[in-house]
Amino acid sequence: MTLRVLPGGRGQPDPPGLMIVGAAEIVTMAGGPRRGSAQAEVDRHEEAAVGGRESDRAPVVTAWDGRIVAVGSRSDVERFVEGAGYPLERFARVDAAGGTVTPGLIDPHTHLLFAGSRERELELRQQGAGYLEILEAGGGILSTVAATREASAEALAAHGRRWLDEMLGHGVTTVEAKSGYGLDLATELRLLEVAHRLGAEGPVEVVPTWLGAHAVPPEMRGLPDPTEAFVRSLIDEQLPGVAAQGRAVAADVFCERGVFSADQSRRILRAAMGFGLRPRLHADELAPSGGAELAAEIGATSADHLATPSEAGIEALAAAAETERPVVATLLPATTWFLMKDHHAPARTFIDRGVPVAIGTDFNPGTSPTPSLPLAMTAACLNLRMTPDEVLAGVTINAALALGLAEEIGSLESGKQADLVIWNVPTSRQIPYWPAADLVRTVIKRGRVVLDRT
Numbered sequence: 001m002t003l004r005v006l007p008g009g010r011g012q013p014d015p016p017g018l019m020i021v022g023a024a025e026i027v028t029m030a031g032g033p034r035r036g037s038a039q040a041e042v043d044r045h046e047e048a049a050v051g052g053r054e055s056d057r058a059p060v061v062t063a064w065d066g067r068i069v070a071v072g073s074r075s076d077v078e079r080f081v082e083g084a085g086y087p088l089e090r091f092a093r094v095d096a097a098g099g100t101v102t103p104g105l106i107d108p109h110t111h112l113l114f115a116g117s118r119e120r121e122l123e124l125r126q127q128g129a130g131y132l133e134i135l136e137a138g139g140g141i142l143s144t145v146a147a148t149r150e151a152s153a154e155a156l157a158a159h160g161r162r163w164l165d166e167m168l169g170h171g172v173t174t175v176e177a178k179s180g181y182g183l184d185l186a187t188e189l190r191l192l193e194v195a196h197r198l199g200a201e202g203p204v205e206v207v208p209t210w211l212g213a214h215a216v217p218p219e220m221r222g223l224p225d226p227t228e229a230f231v232r233s234l235i236d237e238q239l240p241g242v243a244a245q246g247r248a249v250a251a252d253v254f255c256e257r258g259v260f261s262a263d264q265s266r267r268i269l270r271a272a273m274g275f276g277l278r279p280r281l282h283a284d285e286l287a288p289s290g291g292a293e294l295a296a297e298i299g300a301t302s303a304d305h306l307a308t309p310s311e312a313g314i315e316a317l318a319a320a321a322e323t324e325r326p327v328v329a330t331l332l333p334a335t336t337w338f339l340m341k342d343h344h345a346p347a348r349t350f351i352d353r354g355v356p357v358a359i360g361t362d363f364n365p366g367t368s369p370t371p372s373l374p375l376a377m378t379a380a381c382l383n384l385r386m387t388p389d390e391v392l393a394g395v396t397i398n399a400a401l402a403l404g405l406a407e408e409i410g411s412l413e414s415g416k417q418a419d420l421v422i423w424n425v426p427t428s429r430q431i432p433y434w435p436a437a438d439l440v441r442t443v444i445k446r447g448r449v450v451l452d453r454t
């Protein structure tokens with residue numbers, strides 16, 4: 001089987017209409033973000049039991065000019081398309097060949113851009129070293145910071161393209177990409193610029209997030225209160241520069257005991273909100289640190305990791321979920337797996353308490369070097385005890401909500417961006433069921449075929 005990534009993004013002629021036929025199942029995720037018992041409702045359209053693939057009742061999805069037109073049975077959709085004045089003969093047919101169709105997957109948490117690799121830490125961890133011990137020894141994130149500061153924009157872009165192609169090959173059409181391996185203004189700006197440029201190139205859409213508060217940089221560690229000094233420099237110097245550049249759309253902070261306190265995180269995120277950046281947090285990954293509470297207090301779009309939230313933090317997220325601005329619990333089970341931890345984020349509690357749950361890879365060189373969102377989906381099933389349908393909501397419409405993009409992507413509904421994947425399995429429930437298999441047949445981004453393995 002050959003993998004062909006077709007040219008995508010800008011400069012292409014307007015796409016014709018598309019009609020995807022021959023699907024055993026189309027899962028739309030229509031109806032908005034999911035929480036509570038609705039996290040498992042995926043809106044599944046299956047082929048009628050009677051009739052072949054071209055039967056009138058077989059499910060189809062149509063797109064025109066990059067937008068979804070209609071989803072439903074073939075006869076209903078054709079009637080609708082013609083009735084609405086579209087030229088039916090200009091809809092190119094794409095054969096799903098008995099596969100399943102889902103919205104394009106959305107990875108709501110990655111550290112896409114960095115230089116170097118850290119395979120040595122796998123062995124250190126096997127010998128018992130913890131994340132903070134590796135950090136304090138000057139390894140871990142600081143070794144990536146040193147390599148990234150040395151890397152040119154071209155080198156970072158080449159690295160980014162390589163991993164975005166991998167992600168696309170796993171059915172991902174939108175990726176959040178954090179900075180945070182520069183920690184100085186020049187490198188952070190370079191990372192954000194490259195993230196923006198890669199998204200403009202396409203076909204994968206990239207959402208840049210400023211994570212200046214990822215760790216205290218080595219040059220400040222000799223100061224009397226290095227963390228506080230760095231927080232002040234982030235707010236007074238780095239953030240205004242990032243805002244002036246205009247590439248980042250969100251701001252993130254590593255709120256964790258021993259890294260940035262909840263109070264320091266609040267000050268950074270409030271300042272970032274003053275520049276119009278959406279707030280989000282790395283919260284309560286290693287120890288309860290007030291991250292979930294802070295996320296609810298400031299109206300963060302997403303609180304991420306959440307392996308060890310306090311009861312008060314869970315309560316705060318549950319209360320926020322009842323409001324107009326819920327905080328998405330973005331859980332990262334590939335990270336806990338790769339760190340060989342046996343304590344997992346309480347996904348079932350979040351779902352029971354009505355908190356919307358999303359799933360991401362946390363792609364990064366230290367704690368989760370996997371670009372495969374379907375593999376993270378499997379980990380969510382096995383370790384977080386989420387059902388395949390709940391997980392699918394977590395990598396589509398709820399991941400879109402975590403990025404503030406739920407009106408535009410994450411479901412197959414009339415008027416939304418036509419981002420979708422045809423999988424070589426007859427039901428979406430098989431996507432997490434075959435771990436690490438290559439199941440993607442075709443990827444469509446903004447109404448254009450951008451990857452085709454047929």
Ligand SMILES: [Zn+2]
Pocket residue numbers: 109110111282362
């Ligand atoms: Zn992360």
